[in-house]
Amino acid sequence: MREVLAQAAFQLFLERGFERTTVDDIVARAGVGRRSFFRYFPSKEDVVFPDHERCLAEMTEFLAAVDDGDPVGAVCDAARIVLRMYAADPEFSVQRYRLTREVPGLRTYELSVVRRYEQTLAGHLRGRFGADGDGELRAEVIAASVVAAHNNGLRLWLRSGGEGDPEAAVDHALDLVRDVWERPASSSPSLEEQLEKHLEKPVPAGGITAGSGDSEVIVMVAAKGTPMWRVVQQIEAAVGES
């Protein structure tokens, strides 16, 4: 019944436009009573987006069950639930995308749905980051980033007419967000910090160290003025280590 009503409404929106289609037109086309319509859809707008409520519920359920270790990754995965809903019916999704661009009332409705997704993601992050310090700020900004990235990838696919695999564009967009937000909030580590990590031992102030880590190069850092015999000794030790 739900499907039948959505299908009928959509045909009419495409034939005569959204504004000029009434609920009476839709129920006549679907061959059902007016009360049936309102049992399934609170308004004419809702019939255009029949799956968002289910999708929001699925997102909430997913986030409630997800592992705690990677909150940014978790909200990216939650956003992919929306993508899968669109990808499940490319033709319907593309038609709806075109219709939504034509009808201001639908665009506004869509914005309010997108906002609810964003708040769901932000709520999850807030729970993980805590309300102290910048927890709430970071939660809201990351949720907005994830939604914007997801929608950028989704829109690329919709604009292309729903051809090909939508996952690639969305994965790429979400990777950009994860990459940015999972780096430490302070500035990038200094060269010395990176070297220490690479060498897995501290560079003593004004001293010397050398090591090869796991890679095929030897890296040495020495204070200027370090005697050459100490440099050689350190490098030999580093080579011997490997």
Add this chain to the structure above:
Amino acid sequence: MREVLAQAAFQLFLERGFERTTVDDIVARAGVGRRSFFRYFPSKEDVVFPDHERCLAEMTEFLAAVDDGDPVGAVCDAARIVLRMYAADPEFSVQRYRLTREVPGLRTYELSVVRRYEQTLAGHLRGRFGADGDGELRAEVIAASVVAAHNNGLRLWLRSGGEGDPEAAVDHALDLVRDVWERPASSSPSLEEQLEKHLEKPVPAGGITAGSGDSEVIVMVAAKGTPMWRVVQQIEAAVGES
């Protein structure tokens, strides 16, 4: 006239609620004709947000004139134009915030206004980043981050009843976004890339290089198996350089 209508509308919304106030009520209270109302405001919703159009125009003008050097900084500054509009009349802004939270129609309207700010900022960034590669993606995600950060700071101030300086919270929120998005877009440079930059010469594949850059340390990178005499030679050359 515009001010008088907005004032009258607002009093009525607070007295009897948004839904139960008609345009006729507003013009009666303001003592003007119905046509005057629609000369200034396309709808009842618009009267609640009388300054957004002006603010959007100011933002567009600001971005058209801004220096090219720091696009993320420029959109942060553009967002602050919205803050200043709210801060210019704390009492009105706080009342409106409370009203907007009560009335779904106003929340939806506000979302569409926020979306227009976001698109204005994204448009500026797209122009700076270019449409190639990730230009559009980065533009949209950064614009969404800036808007979310701005609104987080603004909301803190509105929730506090408009007490104190709203700039501090917004500055802090926008700083977080700038810090994150002004770092390089790709993943951090590798250790080898950082060393090359530090040494200001390329590390030859399977070879050796050493240098001191401008700092007080000598950094050497060598392929494993490089003869020790070559290591010593390179380090001596690097020390000699400095």
